[in-house]
Amino acid sequence: MGTRPxxxxxxxxxGLVLTSSLAPVSSLxxxxxxxxxxxxxxxxxxxxxxxxxxxVDHDIFWSSDHPGIDLTVTxxxxxxxxxxxxxxxDKFEFKAPRSGMYKFCFHNPYSTPETVSFYIHAGxxxxxxxxxxxxxxxxxxxxxxxxxxxxxxxxxxxKYLKARDSRHRHTNESTRxxxxxxxxxxxxxxxxxxxxxxxxIRQLFSKSVGYNRV
Amino acid sequence: MAERRAxxxxxxxxxxxGCSGHLVPVTEAxxxxxxxxxxxxxxxxxxxxxVVLADYYIVDEEHAHLHTATISSRVTSPYGNNLHHNENxxxxxxxxxxxxxxxxxxxxxxxxxxxxxxxxxxxLDWKIGIAAKDWESVAKREKIQGMELELLKLExxxxxxxxxxxxxxxxxxxxxxxxxxxxxxxxxxxxxxxGACIVVSVLQLWHLRRFFERKKLI
Numbered sequence: 119m120g121t122r123p124x125x126x127x128x129x130x131x132x133g134l135v136l137t138s139s140l141a142p143v144s145s146l147x148x149x150x151x152x153x154x155x156x157x158x159x160x161x162x163x164x165x166x167x168x169x170x171x172x173x174v175d176h177d178i179f180w181s182s183d184h185p186g187i188d189l190t191v192t193x194x195x196x197x198x199x200x201x202x203x204x205x206x207x208d209k210f211e212f213k214a215p216r217s218g219m220y221k222f223c224f225h226n227p228y229s230t231p232e233t234v235s236f237y238i239h240a241g242x243x244x245x246x247x248x249x250x251x252x253x254x255x256x257x258x259x260x261x262x263x264x265x266x267x268x269x270x271x272x273x274x275x276x277k278y279l280k281a282r283d284s285r286h287r288h289t290n291e292s293t294r295x296x297x298x299x300x301x302x303x304x305x306x307x308x309x310x311x312x313x314x315x316x317x318x319i320r321q322l323f324s325k326s327v328g329y330n331r332v
Numbered sequence: 333m334a335e336r337r338a339x340x341x342x343x344x345x346x347x348x349x350g351c352s353g354h355l356v357p358v359t360e361a362x363x364x365x366x367x368x369x370x371x372x373x374x375x376x377x378x379x380x381x382x383v384v385l386a387d388y389y390i391v392d393e394e395h396a397h398l399h400t401a402t403i404s405s406r407v408t409s410p411y412g413n414n415l416h417h418n419e420n421x422x423x424x425x426x427x428x429x430x431x432x433x434x435x436x437x438x439x440x441x442x443x444x445x446x447x448x449x450x451x452x453x454x455x456l457d458w459k460i461g462i463a464a465k466d467w468e469s470v471a472k473r474e475k476i477q478g479m480e481l482e483l484l485k486l487e488x489x490x491x492x493x494x495x496x497x498x499x500x501x502x503x504x505x506x507x508x509x510x511x512x513x514x515x516x517x518x519x520x521x522x523x524x525x526x527g528a529c530i531v532v533s534v535l536q537l538w539h540l541r542r543f544f545e546r547k548k549l550i
Contacts, residue, residue, distance in 0.1 A: 127387040146362065146374045146458060157363035159454070181518075219363070233375075238362070262482050269489045282412045283503050284377060289472060290507055296513045312532045316539055323547060 143201060145237035145277045147174065148224075151186060160214045162238045166215050166267075171224070172207035174280035176287060184232060188225040194218030207282060209274075214240070217259040228302035235281040239274060241267045337443050360458040360459035363391060364440070366403065371441040378460060379499065380433045387457040390425035390441065401452055404443035410434025419443050427464075457463040 148154050160167060173187055184206070191200040193215060202208050214220070217318075225235050244264045249255055343347060363512035366372045378384065390403060407416040407426055412432070430436065442452055471481050533543040545548045 128548050146456075147377055148364075148372075148374050155365060159361075159363075169521060211522055235376075256404055258479065262479070262486070265486055266482075266489075269493065271491065273496075276493060276500065279500055280496070280503075283500060283507070287503070287507055290514065294510060294517075296416065297514060297517055297521065299524065304525055308525075308528060308532060318537055318541060320543060323544070 147233050147235040149231050149233050150224045150226045151231045153225050157219050158238045160217050162242050163217045165214045165240050165242045167240045170209040170278040171234050171236035174233045174285050190223045192221040193296040207216050237277045361453050361455040366440050366452045371439045373439040374436045375435050377435050378430050380430050381462045382461050385427045385459045386426045387425040389455050391453045391455050402443045404439045407438045462488050
């Protein structure tokens, strides 16, 4: 790096602070009883907001599995940007029509509380308008931002895979437990029922039936 | 001289901008609503030996300086150890390195006597692993700045992706073992139950035949 004027350094620092503040959020899990809303601020209009959510399976032993939850994304103006219904986990992506606070609501149509693991990311790539405004923003910053967003999408995919793997693990554990317990119950029931059958038949014939009475 | 003063002012302004999470909406934070009674909990499944850095604050929307609402928080490890406990604050932060793998739970509730009828909105800035790395100290230590620092950050992200991939691969291998064991068990138990059924019915017939022969009915 050659000698730069002081102002250029500062502006670069400003640029770095602004762009570095778009660090990814970690994937949090929240328990949805009825409706749970999460808010995320989108800084610039036209940003790509991407994310995913996965319903982590609960140990429902006797009944069939939960049908899924709904996600509704509302823009700061109040209109619904995206809806996903009755799914156990999905990815979403949309271009933010305006900057502001976006609301992501999970709705659980049934009474069993479910834990949802979600991840939301709002990514900004400086475009020609930003380049024209700030003469110290190189075109290379655009390329670096694109690279960062691409790596970010890989990380998001990995978080989604990790959450799905966790759900799969729960399902596997549940299957394993169900196999063992249902088999043991089946054997016990079989033994009980056959003993009862024999006892009943014996009892039928031990009373005076009058078969071979002389 | 004037240039240096302007630089210094700009730097101070930047630092203030960066530090005051209240004035600038922090994009990496997620906002949650705490109900007026009860707690709101968020959790994450984290591996061991991972740095967790979190910052939480009350978001004042309209009535900025009128509310005296405070929140309390508690963070627990998967084995139940209390990692952080704070009562009646408007903002706080916690940082720890995970010692065991499992589900880490952070719970928030409205503290104090001031009861909000409609609940409170808090912002939570939760970073783990590579996102929690302090790049400023790395930049100062290695004396790099600008483009080089950005590329170093990208390299860190790539390394984290690689580590995550290996972790996912190992998890998948473990799960495949469990799946195959369960598959073998299902086959074995079904055949066993068929065998048990046949054995039990043979026993029943034999016992009843003996019984009827004894009773001289056959």
